[in-house]
Amino acid sequence: MVRERALRGEASKMQSIGVKKPDVFIVGAPKCGTSAMDHYLAAHPDIYMAKKEMHPFGSDLRFGPQFYRRDQEAYLAEFSARNGERRAGEASVWYLFSTQAAAEIHAFNPEARIIIMLREPAEMLYSLYYQFRFDGNEDLPTFEEALAAENERRAGRRVTRQTYLAQGLVYRDTARYTEQVRRYFDAFGRERVHVIIYDDLAADVRAVYGRALEFLGVDPTRIETDFQVINGNKSVKHSALRGLLNDPLVRSTAVAIGRRLPRPIFAALHDVERRLWKINSRSEKRPPLAPEVRAQLKCEFAPEIERLSELLGRDLTHWSSSLPVRSRTPILAPHATAPLSSAPAVACSARAA
Numbered sequence: 547m548v549r550e551r552a553l554r555g556e557a558s559k560m561q562s563i564g565v566k567k568p569d570v571f572i573v574g575a576p577k578c579g580t581s582a583m584d585h586y587l588a589a590h591p592d593i594y595m596a597k598k599e600m601h602p603f604g605s606d607l608r609f610g611p612q613f614y615r616r617d618q619e620a621y622l623a624e625f626s627a628r629n630g631e632r633r634a635g636e637a638s639v640w641y642l643f644s645t646q647a648a649a650e651i652h653a654f655n656p657e658a659r660i661i662i663m664l665r666e667p668a669e670m671l672y673s674l675y676y677q678f679r680f681d682g683n684e685d686l687p688t689f690e691e692a693l694a695a696e697n698e699r700r701a702g703r704r705v706t707r708q709t710y711l712a713q714g715l716v717y718r719d720t721a722r723y724t725e726q727v728r729r730y731f732d733a734f735g736r737e738r739v740h741v742i743i744y745d746d747l748a749a750d751v752r753a754v755y756g757r758a759l760e761f762l763g764v765d766p767t768r769i770e771t772d773f774q775v776i777n778g779n780k781s782v783k784h785s786a787l788r789g790l791l792n793d794p795l796v797r798s799t800a801v802a803i804g805r806r807l808p809r810p811i812f813a814a815l816h817d818v819e820r821r822l823w824k825i826n827s828r829s830e831k832r833p834p835l836a837p838e839v840r841a842q843l844k845c846e847f848a849p850e851i852e853r854l855s856e857l858l859g860r861d862l863t864h865w866s867s868s869l870p871v872r873s874r875t876p877i878l879a880p881h882a883t884a885p886l887s888s889a890p891a892v893a894c895s896a897r898a899a
Contacts, residue, residue: 567655568596568625570635570762573730574642575720577673578663579747582776584637586755589771592764594631596624603651604644610710612797623809633659633762640711643720648729658738659762660730665744666865667721667850668843672835673779674717680780680827682708682792684715690839693717708792718846724853731857741858781830791822 570593572580581598588595601607602621609615616624628634641647642662651658665673675692678684685706686692692715698704699715714720730739740761747754751773759766782788790796804812848866855862 566628566634567658568634568636569655569658570595570633570661571641571651571658572635572637572639572661572663573647573651574639574662575664575670575723575726576639576714577670577677578639578665578744579742580637580639580663582747582751582773583661583663583742583755583758585776586751586771586773587635587758587762590759590764590768591770592632592768593762594625594628594634596634596636598637599639600624600636601638601640603638603654604641604647605650606646607640607644607711608713610712610794612708612792612794613710614797614801620805632764635659640714642726642730643713645729648733652733656734658734660734660739661742661758661761662727662730662739663742663744663747664723664727664854667718667723667847668835668840670721670744671717671843672832674714674720676779676832678714680782681710682788683710685709689835693839707794708789710792710794721847722850724850724857727854727857743860743862778829779832780827783826783828787822787826791819791826 572584574580584595584598587593600616600621602616602618625634672689675684675689684692685708686695695704696716696718699712705712705715727741740758742754742758752769755769756766804815844866851862851866
């Protein structure tokens with residue numbers, strides 16, 4: 547409540563001096579097309595999109611010291627180049643996961659428009675695992691081991707110096723979409739929340755983009771993007787360079803020094819960092835998700851998908867359908883002693899049948 551009162555006070559101050567508040571928020575989920583939508587919206591002449599993943603909202607998100615999390619002053623400075631665009635916004639994918647971000651964004655700007663993007667849980671989690679492997683948040687060598695380690699991660703164990711968001715390593719929690727979406731419906735009302743399903747984006751990106759523009763109240767015929775693939779799967783060329791770029795001491799020191807520098811110089815340093823990440827990365831196709839792991843996750847998430855379908859008024863049960871009949875032997879991660887799910891594997895097998 548203290549945080550929300552402070553945000554309301556900041557918003558009132560901005561209004562009194564005639565400063566327009568950001569009013570478009572792509573809130574997640576991760577690996578659901580948010581980078582692409584952010585890129586496409588930024589190409590529209592009536593929309594200004596600031597840097598992605600700033601995360602000034604979501605006070606319950608416990609980012610590590612290597613994550614540059616902007617305070618309100620630095621956050622608003624990111625919109626200083628706005629030049630008459632009707633809408634301005636940003637994308638930070640952990641807002642959806644956060645239990646506090648919806649209320650905090652609403653306190654900052656109750657007139658904001660929210661875009662939520664969702665993907666079939668098994669695919670989203672698998673993609674997220676590879677993203678974390680790329681950026682250093684995850685060190686376990688297989689997806690199965692990462693799933694099996696969730697309870698230890700929840701207790702603060704089996705994380706490394708490179709881990710910048712341990713909460714994200716409890717993978718299944720990131721795909722509990724129903725309660726996450728409901729928080730935004732409750733805070734903003736359904737008319738101010740636009741939900742995009744990744745399947746639709748993959749099938750007809752132009753149509754999905756057009757509907758997003760209509761939701762934001764800008765000209766949907768001004769499509770000035772070529773819809774290129776954004777943020778595909780990557781791997782690092784040199785883990786030592788990634789370790790340096792993601793080192794908590796190095797990054798926190800750089801941020802502390804950078805905040806004392808003139809803004810153009812600080813921005814230039816960020817550009818150098820982005821170029822180093824780009825130089826150190828290569829596009830790489832993910833190996834296919836193991837069929838037995840996919841079946842297990844589809845089974846586990848079937849009740850969640852039913853609840854989400856009811857909330858959205860759209861049947862998404864194909865996300866958990868076509869489950870093969872499986873044995874009653876739990877799926878084990880390599881060298882683990884516990885099944886991937888804390889729920890009995892028999893229950894999943896029965897539902898699959």
